[in-house]
Every structure is written in structure tokens, then in C-alpha cells.
Amino acid sequence: MQNKKIRNTLITIFGLTLLIIIYNHFSDKEKISSIDSKVISSESKTKTSSNLIKDLSYSSKDLKGNEYIINAVEGEIDLKNPNIIFLSNVSARIILNDGNVIYITSNDGIYNSENYDTVFSKNVKVDYLDNKITGEYLDFSTIRNKMIISENVIYNNTENRLFADVVEVTIDTKDTKIYMLDEDKKVNLKSINWYGNN
Numbered sequence: 001m002q003n004k005k006i007r008n009t010l011i012t013i014f015g016l017t018l019l020i021i022i023y024n025h026f027s028d029k030e031k032i033s034s035i036d037s038k039v040i041s042s043e044s045k046t047k048t049s050s051n052l053i054k055d056l057s058y059s060s061k062d063l064k065g066n067e068y069i070i071n072a073v074e075g076e077i078d079l080k081n082p083n084i085i086f087l088s089n090v091s092a093r094i095i096l097n098d099g100n101v102i103y104i105t106s107n108d109g110i111y112n113s114e115n116y117d118t119v120f121s122k123n124v125k126v127d128y129l130d131n132k133i134t135g136e137y138l139d140f141s142t143i144r145n146k147m148i149i150s151e152n153v154i155y156n157n158t159e160n161r162l163f164a165d166v167v168e169v170t171i172d173t174k175d176t177k178i179y180m181l182d183e184d185k186k187v188n189l190k191s192i193n194w195y196g197n198n
Contacts, residue, residue, distance in 0.1 A: 051077040051079060054073070055071075056071070056087075058116075066095065069093045069095070072087035072090045072091075073088055073089035075087050075111070083113045084110060084112055086108070089107065090107070090108065091105045092120070100128070102127070106120035106121060106138065117139075117142065120137070124137065124138045124149060126138065132157075134152075135149040135154070135167070137149070138150075145171045146168060148166060153167050161190045162188065163187070166181065
């Protein structure tokens with residue numbers, strides 16, 4: 001009888017010890033799992049915010065020797081397409097193979113690092129020799145060898161001021177096409193002398 005009590009007591013102690021060990025084992029795993037998920041969550045937050053770049057600059061050269069330099073105060077890499085970078089406070093220089101330079105500034109931009117195409121938007125300004133063009137949107141393509149300025153376009157040179165919907169400039173030849181999107185409307189041309197020296 002005494003042996004039975006001792007055996008039952010030992011079995012009970014062994015069972016309780018086993019339960020405590022099992023509980024602690026699973027409790028530690030839950031804590032580790034909880035810590036792991038916090039670390040993963042923290043890492044994903046870091047990765048999401050790490051796509052911001054301050055004071056960035058890109059430069060490239062085409063086969064004809066034209067050089068393209070784009071600077072921005074800030075850039076954000078598109079998480080879905082890492083070749084696309086959204087730019088803020090953009091300035092660009094296109095140094096043509098003949099030595100002339102085209103200057104472009106805008107509030108925003110989108111740069112494609114794969115083909116070097118750039119879209120400038122909001123408060124776009126273009127300076128080239130004696131020509132100044134302002135608008136809201138500029139699509140610059142090295143492949144098409146063109147820049148297309150649109151929306152509220154004002155084109156100024158030493159003699160004229162033009163108001164149009166679109167100004168298209170071929171980079172190599174400097175050929176310029178100015179037109180309205182609505183065929184019924186005409187480009188508004190004013191002489192600087194008539195308009196005033198503004």
C-alpha cells in the first residue's frame with residue numbers, strides 16, 4: 001500500500017513536470033514566433049520607406065554624343081517597377097553634340113532608368129538659346145529623339161510669343177512643330193514688339 005502511494009505520487013510529479021516542460025516549450029515558441037513577426041513587420045516597413053532617395057543625379061549619353069543629366073531633390077523608386085523613379089524638384093541639362101545646351105526644370109518628373117525617357121510635369125520651363133517654353137507637361141524621349149511640351153504652352157523667342165497646346169522639338173535637327181489639338185483653333189502668335197518687351 002505504501003509502495004502504491006509512492007508510485008502514484010511519483011507518477012503525479014512526473015506528469016506535472018512533463019506538463020510544465022511542454023507548456024514552457026510551446027510558450028517559448030509563441031514568444032519567438034511573436035518576436036519573428038515583429039522583426040519581419042519592422043523589416044518590411046524599413047524596405048517600404050527605403051525606396052526614397054535624396055539629392056539624386058542621373059547621366060547618360062546617346063550614340064550621337066548628346067549627354068543627358070537629370071537632377072532631383074528627391075526620388076522615389078516605384079516598388080512595382082524598379083526602373084521607374086518618381087522625381088521632385090527636377091532640373092535637367094541636355095548637352096547636344098554641337099555644344100548647345102537645353103535646360104529643363106519642373107516640379108515633378110518620372111524617370112525610366114531602362115530607356116532614359118523622362119516625363120516632366122507641373123510648372124515646366126525649357127530654355128534653349130533664345131527660346132523659352134513653359135507648359136505643364138513635357139515628354140522627353142531619347143528613342144524618339146523628341147521632346148513634346150503640352151498644356152498651356154507659351155513659346156517665347158526674341159521676336160514672337162506663341163500660345164499653343166503643343167510644341168514638339170526634334171533634338172538633333174531642332175525642327176519645331178507648334179500646333180493646337182483642336183483643328184478649329186489656331187495658334188495665337190503675337191509679335192514681341194507689339195506685345196511689349198515682356
